[in-house]
Amino acid sequence: MAILLKEENILDKCTIYATDIxxxxxxxxxxxxxxxxxxxxxxxxxxxxxxxxxxxxxFNLNGENAVLKTSILNPIQFGKHELGKDHPFHxxxxxxxxxxxxxxxxxxxxxxxxxxxxxxxxxGYLGLSNCESLEGIADPxxxxxxxxxxxxxxxxx
Ligand SMILES: C[S@@+](CC[C@H](N)C(=O)[O-])C[C@H]1O[C@@H](n2cnc3c(N)ncnc32)[C@H](O)[C@@H]1O
Numbered sequence: 001m002a003i004l005l006k007e008e009n010i011l012d013k014c015t016i017y018a019t020d021i022x023x024x025x026x027x028x029x030x031x032x033x034x035x036x037x038x039x040x041x042x043x044x045x046x047x048x049x050x051x052x053x054x055x056x057x058x059f060n061l062n063g064e065n066a067v068l069k070t071s072i073l074n075p076i077q078f079g080k081h082e083l084g085k086d087h088p089f090h091x092x093x094x095x096x097x098x099x100x101x102x103x104x105x106x107x108x109x110x111x112x113x114x115x116x117x118x119x120x121x122x123x124g125y126l127g128l129s130n131c132e133s134l135e136g137i138a139d140p141x142x143x144x145x146x147x148x149x150x151x152x153x154x155x156x157x
Contacts, residue, residue, distance in 0.1 A: 001096060002072045007052050011075055017090065019081035030078050032068030034059070039066050084112045088119035095120060098129040106136050113137055120154040127151045 005011040020026050039055060046055045059066035081089070083097075095116050101109050113134060116126055126142060128134070128150040134142060142152040 001094070002076055003046075003051075003055075003058055004049070006058075006072060011072075014075075015090075016076045017081075018076050018078050019083075021080065021082045023080060026078050026080060030073075032073040033065050034068070036061070036064055036066050084108070084115045088115060090119060091121040092119055092124055093121055094125045094127065096127040098127070099132065101128065102132045110137055113139065113142070117142065117154060122154060122156045124154045125151055126154065
């Protein structure tokens with residue numbers, strides 16, 4: 001997301017929060033280290049999504065690893081947050097929550113989706129992933145706009 005906003009020249013106008021309940025997941029993410037193999041497997045998606053340059057431009061190479069450049073990493077605010085329990089802290093334009101709901105039973109999924117909905121501004125977007133959807137939840141206020149990546153828009157009258 002930070003790379004996308006950078007390429008649209010709006011990264012400095014945006015605030016990105018990266019949250020998780022797991023402290024280790026957060027500290028790993030803060031380091032911004034990926035394997036070169038992982039980056040290579042993402043280049044196709046980057047280009048399909050309209051990427052303008054070469055993905056490796058955003059990384060410093062270090063042996064078999066690549067470290068995200070500070071111009072991309074520093075604007076991201078990392079923080080511990082338990083979705084569904086901690087208070088929603090913002091009205092977001094976009095929430096990306098990939099591969100988390102699948103670990104919960106339907107009842108809890110409903111609660112988590114409501115928490116995300118309450119954190120979206122009107123017209124905002126919720127992005128899941130290609131392997132999870134809101135099929136079992138069917139919230140009329142969350143309209144499916146991309147059935148490939150399961151992206152929903154929060155529509156309120
Ligand atoms: C399978 S990982 C997905 C990571 C990443 N989004 C991806 O697609 O590769 C699921 C993550 O959700 C986090 N998680 C699970 N329940 C959560 C909750 N209620 N609030 C915040 N994070 C949660 C876990 O700690 C874990 O890091």
